[in-house]
Amino acid sequence: xxxxxxxxxxxxxxxxxxxxxxxxxxxxxxxxxxxxxxxxxxxxxxxxxxxxxxxxxxxxxxxxxxxxxxxxxxxxxxxxxxxxxxxxxxxxxxxxxxxxxxxxxxxxxxxxxxxxxxxxxxxxxxxxxxxxxxxxxxxxxxxxxxxxxxxxxxxxxxxxxxxxxxxxxxxxxxxxxxxxxxxxxxxxxxxxxxxxx
Numbered sequence: 001x002x003x004x005x006x007x008x009x010x011x012x013x014x015x016x017x018x019x020x021x022x023x024x025x026x027x028x029x030x031x032x033x034x035x036x037x038x039x040x041x042x043x044x045x046x047x048x049x050x051x052x053x054x055x056x057x058x059x060x061x062x063x064x065x066x067x068x069x070x071x072x073x074x075x076x077x078x079x080x081x082x083x084x085x086x087x088x089x090x091x092x093x094x095x096x097x098x099x100x101x102x103x104x105x106x107x108x109x110x111x112x113x114x115x116x117x118x119x120x121x122x123x124x125x126x127x128x129x130x131x132x133x134x135x136x137x138x139x140x141x142x143x144x145x146x147x148x149x150x151x152x153x154x155x156x157x158x159x160x161x162x163x164x165x166x167x168x169x170x171x172x173x174x175x176x177x178x179x180x181x182x183x184x185x186x187x188x189x190x191x192x193x194x195x196x197x
Contacts, residue, residue, distance in 0.1 A: 010071065012143045015136065017071040017085060020059055024072055027081045028052050031128050040162035041126060043186060067152050073127070073140045083127030085140035087148060090122035090160065092183055104160070104183040104190075121148060123159045123195065132167065138174045145175070145195050155197070160190040 010017040020028075031037050032047040032055070047055070063069050070086035092104040094116040105111045108119070123144055125137050141159075148154045160183060161168040169191070172179075177193035184190070 010143045010147050011076075012139050014076055015139055015143065016074045016076055017140060017143055018074065019063060020056070020070060020072045020084065022056070022060070024081060025053070025056055027128075028056060028084075031083075031126065034129060036129050037126060040165040040168070041124075044188070067121075067154075068144070068148065070124075071144070073125075073136065075136075082131040082136060083125060083140070085123075085125035085137070085144050087121045087123055087144065087157070090120045090158070090185075091117040092120060093117055101182050101184045101189065104185050106185070120156065120158050121154055123148070123157050137168075137171050141171060141175055149195075149197070157195040159193045159195070160185065161193060163189050163191055 029049060029052050032052045035046055038044065038046055059070055066087065066089065068087045070084045070088065072081055073083045073085050074081050088106050089108070090104050090106055091108050091111050093102045093111070096102045106122075108117070111117050123141060125141055127137055145157055148157050158180070159168075159172060159177060161172060163182075172193045176196045178196065180192045180194045182189050182191055
């Protein structure tokens with residue numbers, strides 16, 4: 001694997017991960033409208049055109065603030081855009097409520113005022129269903145984690161996975177992640193996995 005220092009590219013044997021660009025909007029419009037793809041992300045329903053446009057604008061603006069952000073995943077052999085993988089800022093409440101499951105939000109601005117939170121870099125991904133089952137999610141996730149560890153020098157990276165998302169649980173297992181409890185995001189229970197150090 002090659003980690004390109006001071007660039008916006010990460011490469012592996014089969015993939016190039018690069019910053020998402022406005023020209024990638026048609027791909028994300030299609031993927032975000034596919035029920036099977038979005039079942040376990042966000043609100044769990046297909047996104048409207050406006051929701052995807054807002055997501056893209058927020059993502060592009062976030063490149064100024066985040067150390068890495070989300071990256072487009074492109075196959076080397078044919079240049080096909082097949083998904084996205086990268087880091088997001090997840091804030092998790094410090095004190096567990098009576099239910100015992102701490103709540104979390106993507107971005108500090110989403111969390112209610114006045115509660116103590118801890119910020120965690122969260123590694124996540126979404127792929128076009130046509131490319132599932134070929135090891136791309138595992139390869140891309142391993143690239144992003146290695147970059148976070150070796151270049152960004154992050155001491156801890158987590159991934160949060162919907163409890164029913166069997167495919168992503170398998171990716172976590174292949175990557176050697178350790179399960180570390182649960183959190184709740186937007187009313188959905190998510191398993192927390194810690195990347196190996």
